[in-house]
Amino acid sequence: MRFYLRLFALNLKSQMQYKASLFLSCxxxxxxxxxxFFSIKFIFMQIDAVGGFTYxxxxxxFSVIMLSFSIGEAVGGGLANFPRMVNMxxxxxxxxxxxxxxxxxxxxxxxxxxxxxxxxxxxxxxxAIPQSGVTWRADKIAGLVLxxxxxxxxxxxxxxxQAAFAFFTMNSLDFLNIFTYGARQFGRYPFSVxxxxxxxxxxxxxxxALIQYYPLQFLIDDTAHPAGxxxxxxxxxxxxxxxxxxxxxxxxxxxxxx
Amino acid sequence: MKSYFSLFRIxxxxxxxxxxxxxxxxxxxxCWGIMEILAFFAIHQSGxxxxxxxxxxxxxxxMQQAFxxxxxxxxxxxxxxxxxxxxxxxxxLTRPMNLYGNWFTRCLANRLSPTALNCLPVLALALLMPVxxxxxxxxxxxxxxxxxxxxxxxxxxxxxxxxMHITMFYTxxxxxxxxxxxxxxxxxxxxxxxxxxxxETFQKVVNLLPFAATQSTPLLIYSGALTGIDAVWAMxxxxxxxxxxxxxxxxxxxxxxxxxxxxxx
Numbered sequence: 001m002r003f004y005l006r007l008f009a010l011n012l013k014s015q016m017q018y019k020a021s022l023f024l025s026c027x028x029x030x031x032x033x034x035x036x037f038f039s040i041k042f043i044f045m046q047i048d049a050v051g052g053f054t055y056x057x058x059x060x061x062f063s064v065i066m067l068s069f070s071i072g073e074a075v076g077g078g079l080a081n082f083p084r085m086v087n088m089x090x091x092x093x094x095x096x097x098x099x100x101x102x103x104x105x106x107x108x109x110x111x112x113x114x115x116x117x118x119x120x121x122x123x124x125x126x127x128a129i130p131q132s133g134v135t136w137r138a139d140k141i142a143g144l145v146l147x148x149x150x151x152x153x154x155x156x157x158x159x160x161x162q163a164a165f166a167f168f169t170m171n172s173l174d175f176l177n178i179f180t181y182g183a184r185q186f187g188r189y190p191f192s193v194x195x196x197x198x199x200x201x202x203x204x205x206x207x208x209a210l211i212q213y214y215p216l217q218f219l220i221d222d223t224a225h226p227a228g229x230x231x232x233x234x235x236x237x238x239x240x241x242x243x244x245x246x247x248x249x250x251x252x253x254x255x256x257x258x
Numbered sequence: 259m260k261s262y263f264s265l266f267r268i269x270x271x272x273x274x275x276x277x278x279x280x281x282x283x284x285x286x287x288x289c290w291g292i293m294e295i296l297a298f299f300a301i302h303q304s305g306x307x308x309x310x311x312x313x314x315x316x317x318x319x320x321m322q323q324a325f326x327x328x329x330x331x332x333x334x335x336x337x338x339x340x341x342x343x344x345x346x347x348x349x350x351l352t353r354p355m356n357l358y359g360n361w362f363t364r365c366l367a368n369r370l371s372p373t374a375l376n377c378l379p380v381l382a383l384a385l386l387m388p389v390x391x392x393x394x395x396x397x398x399x400x401x402x403x404x405x406x407x408x409x410x411x412x413x414x415x416x417x418x419x420x421x422m423h424i425t426m427f428y429t430x431x432x433x434x435x436x437x438x439x440x441x442x443x444x445x446x447x448x449x450x451x452x453x454x455x456x457x458e459t460f461q462k463v464v465n466l467l468p469f470a471a472t473q474s475t476p477l478l479i480y481s482g483a484l485t486g487i488d489a490v491w492a493m494x495x496x497x498x499x500x501x502x503x504x505x506x507x508x509x510x511x512x513x514x515x516x517x518x519x520x521x522x523x
Contacts (some may be wrong), residue, residue, distance in 0.1 A: 020429075036450065174283060178289050186297065
């Protein structure tokens with residue numbers, strides 16, 4: 001454990017070396033999220049609801065996705081470098097070390113600039129909470145927290161899922177970006193807006209709707225059973241196939257040489 | 259002029275090497291387009307008085323997805339950025355070519371070659387889509403205007419990209435500048451939502467910015483949201499920005515190169 005903490009601290013220190021750059025990156029992340037926010041605001045200046053969801057409810061969705069994505073990507077975004085590591089043979093070096101492989105890959109790439117995105121998410125959440133029309137009881141608050149936490153885990157898994165393919169293709173599969181960066185983009189509206197088929201796909205195959213659309217229904221519905229707050233936890237089942245794929249990949253892994 | 263042309267060809271061929279990557283990005287563009295269109299479908303279903311119809315928006319999104327790599331201001335010139343950072347720009351300077359002309363040509367080729375691979379399959383898929391979601395083929399005159407405007411847009415994109423590259427002579431790390439650049443150029447060029455969805459007072463200002471002269475103008479012309487005198491006016495602005503930004507970039511490059519210090523070697 002001390003080893004990992006040390007690695008983490010070293011990474012933080014090295015990112016802090018270029019303070020101006022770190023600040024600009026945070027600012028950039030903030031602005032990126034800001035443009036997304038304005039794209040919603042501009043649309044809602046002309047209509048009252050999208051697919052039956054009000055401005056406040058859409059903002060709630062947007063902020064939950066933004067927060068979970070920023071946490072998930074800060075931790076797991078480094079996995080985007082994984083295909084390159086496999087390709088260059090750097091991964092072989094890690095295999096020789098008696099430490100956890102996943103942690104070795106992600107810690108050096110932990111991205112602190114995601115604070116900018118996180119800040120934007122918190123601001124929007126602050127706007128959304130009073131406007132969403134939800135009566136905030138203890139179970140609703142717990143539901144909201146679970147949405148964000150499980151969402152962060154889910155986004156991390158998606159990054160790992162994408163990285164695991166590098167074992168088989170030796171290259172990055174940019175197509176899978178649609179489930180990470182795409183989910184951040186399209187998750188600003190509840191997934192039911194995109195139609196039944198897409199909602200079903202995002203429930204059964206890639207459980208993004210379980211941290212967004214279904215728990216949102218629970219938050220809005222005043223008469224909902226308090227057990228509904230645990231809906232986001234179902235999405236955690238997605239960890240299993242991701243981890244299995246990663247293990248399977250390591251077992252099958254033949255070095256790309258270097 | 260001949261040297262610029264062969265440089266352009268080399269970059270084109272280089273970019274056309276990776277066909278598997280291209281297939282993946284065609285799929286991504288297609289899925290991305292569908293999701294965007296479904297979102298706008300829901301938005302238009304909810305009523306509201308938008309200055310762009312749903313069918314115009316569909317055409318806008320498909321053409322945007324097909325040509326997205328061409329309208330990309332920030333990414334795509336890794337070799338130029340690397341040469342600034344690792345100092346190999348010194349080699350470039352020994353060549354009997356103007357650096358601005360050399361790099362500007364490369365910027366254009368870096369955007370055209372992936373687009374050449376990408377756009378036809380995406381367009382084909384978009385034309386095959388069922389009725390409300392499919393790409394419409396407009397009148398011949400509109401297509402001509404669209405093509406002319408696209409060429410101008412590519413020039414403006416190249417000119418803005420060059421200005422970004424020049425700032426990299428002054429900064430040690432490029433990441434922050436690039437993220438901010440991506441956010442600003444994307445948003446004000448109608449990359450997040452088309453500019454007609456902006457509030458009207460806001461639109462008046464945004465339409466005059468150089469970013470609107472990139473993807474927004476040709477895409478709006480194609481989709482039919484920008485017609486007649488407005489289209490001509492917008493293309494005039496494109497020409498203005500192309501000349502102004504190239505001149506600015508040319509001058510800035512000259513000034514910067516006078517002061518550039520290459521460390522070691």
